[in-house]
Amino acid sequence: MKLFAPSYYNSFRCIGKECTKNCCIGWEIDVDDDTLNKYRELGGELGERIRQSIYKDGGGAHLKLCNGERCAHLRADNLCSLIIELGEEMIPEICREHPRFYNVYDGVCEVGVGLACPTAAKLITSANDYRPYEIGKIDIREAEEIGAELNACRAYFGAVCDFGKKASLFDTVVFADYHARVTLSDLLFDCLTRPDADEKITADAFSPCAADSTEYAYENGEARSAAALFSELEMLDSGYGEALCEAIEYGEREGEKAREFFAEFKGEFSALFHYFIYRHLLNGALDGGAHAVIKFAAISAYSILSLAQKSGKGIADEATDFSRNVEYSDTNVSSILEKAVAEEVGIGFILRILKPSDNC
Ligand code: SF4
Known part of the structure; x- marks a missing residue:
């Protein structure tokens, strides 16, 4: 079975006794x-x-x-x-x-390191190449057979990575969201309903000019709906849920201050956004829908930066706390994805911060 990983994966080394959040x-x-x-x-x-x-x-x-x-x-x-x-x-x-995660499918295994480890979080948040490369072979017998859906998701993620290299962060999030909602959803539907759906779906299916950013209007109360996705989750640290919800609404309230912070740390936002897609896309797409995964990725990256701005702690540290409290549990992630679909949570409040003007 072919093994794929982001380029930063092989740089990971556990720092053992020096670790501040020892697993x-x-x-x-x-x-x-x-x-x-x-x-x-x-x-x-x-x-x-x-x-x-x-x-x-x-x-x-x-x-x-x-x-x-x-x-x-x-x-x-x-x-x-x-x-x-x-x-x-x-x-x-x-x-x-630990902290590796594996997504195993027929013929392909994708591996990565998770944000719950502070050393991995530093590596992930400082990365600027998120695309998975083939790094060798791995012998795993139990794999999910999903064929064409896998090709569609991998082609989509490749297209998002390529687009993000040339475009602004705002345009990249719009591109990712649009194609998850429209193109990838259609392709996944085809794969589910036609057993002969083309297994050779490529990144060309995701046209660079298809997204129309005017569709992403900001609506009052979106941040509150996004925060509600995280209420009622089982979190490890008491009080973390409240701090997270406050931080999500904080960015919305702070306007200009938040824009400046997000502009300064757009590389970290982008790295986190891509990490969440890479880690959760295929399972999430089959679970709650690809579009829900992109909302989850955008809201998670946004939450981590808002927490960091509010607390003054480093972004990697906040990413580790977020992952330990939210992402560590598949039940938590499934619950967020299901709610994001059912309650039609928008991400206009995030795009408004990413784009330094009020006209989006
Ligand atoms: S959290 Fe990461 S760096 Fe720390 S002890 Fe565990 S694997 Fe090592």
């Missing part, structure tokens, strides 16, 4: 069946100690968390005692793979 603290750490079997076979005091550190619930086996919600095997110096005593092959799969 061995505060997360439920699953123990997969293969690792559990290895632990069952381990003899002596060490084997017993590891088995004692595992608990089971309806979701499977997990490593216990101790004081400060630290993994039972995280030493005081923030190094992992399992790696030190047994080697990396003896840690659970989730620990080896």
Whole structure:
């Protein structure tokens, strides 16, 4: 199976004990069946100690968390005692793979690093090339068979990346939104209804001049509707949901100040926008619709920048908090996508900030 990744992917290195948001603290750490079997076979005091550190619930086996919600095997110096005593092959799969995500389809696997890791977040927010390239092969047997839909989504994302290299951020968001709503939706419908739909859909299907920015008028109350997408989600940090909703409305209220901030950090906005599309497009397109994914990507990038402007913290730090609270859960993402479709949430309030004039 061909493996694709954005060009920044291979630069990722875990910084281990230097990490400020260590993934061995505060997360439920699953123990997969293969690792559990290895632990069952381990003899002596060490084997017993590891088995004692595992608990089971309806979701499977997990490593216990101790004081400060630290993994039972995280030493005081923030190094992992399992790696030190047994080697990396003896840690659970989730620990080896974090913060990577894989989208696996027939013949193609797309991999990336997720914003929930602060080191990955720095890499992602400073990237300027978002297109996935083939980086090798991977042996994965369980894959979803989706053929033509995959080609359509990959062609769409390639077209958005190419368009964004030549166009302004405002025009790129309009282009992405328009083609998700119109062209890609039609192509996906064709793929679902005609088993012989062309599997060789290319980026040419997404014409650069099709989008009409006058369709994207700003309507009062859009920011409030966008904020409502995030209410009732299960978030990790108490109070995060309220802070997020406030920040979404803050950008709308601040007008000129927000425009200046967004103009200064348009590279970060663009990197985040593309990251969310790359990570969620195909699953989301089959789930809640491609157009909902683009709204999610635009609103998420906007929220992160608004949070950063309001708090004075770095954009990468805010992106990590956003991902840990919102994106970590597939249930959260599905709920946002479904609501975005059902409640027809608009993104005119974001485009108004991205375009430094009032006439959009
Ligand atoms: S969050 Fe990222 S950098 Fe930090 S310990 Fe985990 S993988 Fe390493």
